[in-house]
Amino acid sequence: MKNIYNHISILLMLCCAFSCEVANDLDSFEPEFVLDAENAIKDANSAESALTGIYAVMWSPTLSSVAVANVRMGITVSSLFGPDEFDVNNPSVDNGTVAQFYTISYDVINRCNWVIDRVSQLSDSDGFTGNRRMEIIAEAKFFRALFNFYLLRRYGQFYDLDSEYGIVLKTTPSLESVAEPRSTVGQSYDLILSDLDDAIANVAPTTDPYYVGTSLAKGMKAKVLLYMGDFDAAADLAKEVIDNTSDIFELEQIYQNIFVEDFNSKEVLYAPFSRTPDQAILTGVQYTFAFSASPSFFEIAENATVIGGFPFPHDNLAVPIARTNYMRLPLGAFGDKIGKFLNFGDQVDTQFHLRLAEVYLIHAEAEARKTGGNIIEALGSLNTIRLRGLAIPYPPLVTKEQLLELVRIEKIIELAVEGGEEFFDMIRYENLDETGAFKVVDQKSVASDPNKYIWPIPRVSVEVSNGLVKQNPGY
CATH class of the missing domain: 1.25.40.390 (Serine Threonine Protein Phosphatase 5, Tetratricopeptide repeat)
Incomplete structure (x- = not known):
């Protein structure tokens, strides 16, 4: 079993060597530090480090803020500061949390794509033991599925399999900003299920709830299938x-x-x-x-x-x-x-x-x-x-x-x-x-507009794409 403690010390290095920071709030990437990412993953140790970088993003305060925003769209909390856009189910195209989660989600997906792409090109003889190379790919695919699912629930009409308003699907690593159109909801679910199937087939069982394991991958797939009907x-x-x-x-x-x-x-x-x-x-x-x-x-x-x-x-x-x-x-x-x-x-x-x-x-x-x-x-x-x-x-x-x-x-x-x-x-x-x-x-009572059941695509992402990325209805 891999040990997360052994990788914590390299995370600052990863932020520089494997950065996917977004220069603009588009769902594609332009790293601040252009170390040759193609060569950043070259053996088992660097693959483990890159995967740890994905796990590390899960500590992000932005993800915590989004969890709170999701709760405020529902009926379980009251704010001491009075209602805001989430409490009244009307987030704007310029809302900071809406833009931040959109950005960080595609950041994570791009990190996953680098791991999937580069580790797939390595062989077991590059320092991997047992089935570890396939496990790393599978764990990265799980996180890609997780964030695509989270994006679909927030920015796509996840409740309608026939809707054209799915999400932008990214399956290859990117070093530059390239706008792509949204896929349909059905296509979005297809990729999510495909990645979860690969995770189920290849991740290792684990008793550690802060790692991706077989039970987690199956449980998340069951949840996605429930959403799909x-x-x-x-x-x-x-x-x-x-x-x-x-x-x-x-x-x-x-x-x-x-x-x-x-x-x-x-x-x-x-x-x-x-x-x-x-x-x-x-x-x-x-x-x-x-x-x-x-x-x-x-x-x-x-x-x-x-x-x-x-x-x-x-x-x-x-x-x-x-x-x-x-x-x-x-x-x-x-x-x-x-x-x-x-x-x-x-x-x-x-x-x-x-x-x-x-x-x-x-x-x-x-x-x-x-x-x-x-x-x-x-x-x-x-x-x-x-x-x-x-x-x-x-x-x-x-x-x-x-x-x-x-x-x-x-x-x-x-x-x-x-x-x-x-x-x-x-x-x-x-x-x-x-x-x-x-x-x-x-x-x-304030959730009276079905168009506002989902969040808008951030304004800047639509504008930078020159209209290639369609805005959600009602925004």
Whole structure:
């Protein structure tokens, strides 16, 4: 197993020798230091260093800020400073966070392309042991898939496979700015799935949740398949992850332990490694000082669904350490704060990209939605998460429609402020509801314009491309 500690000291060198900094906010690159990148990866050691540079980007404060922005598009937090463009679901084409994430995402993708391209040209005899050369390529492909998926969710009409508004796909390394048109949503998903398939085939199993492993790649593919509406495949793959991770990953028995252990939690499939406060993800700091859980979140948790004539509370608030109560821990003069991110000192906070609990809930939704799905099996996955959270399990009298809504609510409670998943779920549910009964605007009144469900392409990227990159409708 490779050791991240051995590579930390070379990251400053990588920033110079393997820089992909963007001179303009276009989705292509112009490095500040033009060391011959073609020759920067020439053996196993330099390949490991380049891959470590990709992992290092996951500590970026920009990624933390984007996670907070995603959450603010949803319904789980309130800002101490009043609403801004994200709170009212109307980010502008000149918004700094919108531009920064667009830039850093294509930076990471370009780094991945360099690793994939150059390591593919090496041979095992260039210092690699076992299957390590293919593993490095596969890990880079996973990150390329991850950031393409994140780009698609934010800047593309991810909910419509037939839409022309996908993302710009980059598959070759770049040393200069070259504008390219957007691909369709379907084409975007095709590349994401292809990269995840390569990752599943070639990455090594790992017990370290800050590295890419087989369970992570399968879990992320199950999530992508759910977004695509391939519920049969999503259910099967999620179940495979659940059934085959008992010796590597498992649910924490106590919910709070996830956030005490952070990236060392045994149920975390991927969270960036942070060794010192200098490498800390800033999510915790932002939530501690700037946000509180919203009244809407508590209202959802405190409500109940009537099943078989009896009300079943969405969360068990009678338990002091209930998940909902954990979202309003007292912090002196700062008031009630989000308890998931209150670590200071040697133990620093991280950002959770995928937990095993989410895979259970992916399975519950996909199993319920697929043709001929087993409602009892789907309910079992949902209740596993509820029981761990000390909530009352739902009975087998639940209908399919009730179950789907209860899964959505459970994800709000279980995954609150971990990345804004509830907002993407609202968009998916609206587009999947053929009756038109489910509306995003009914969940968040200011989210009344479907064009603003996704972010705009940054203005400068459209302008520099001379119109080759089309702006999203409504912007």
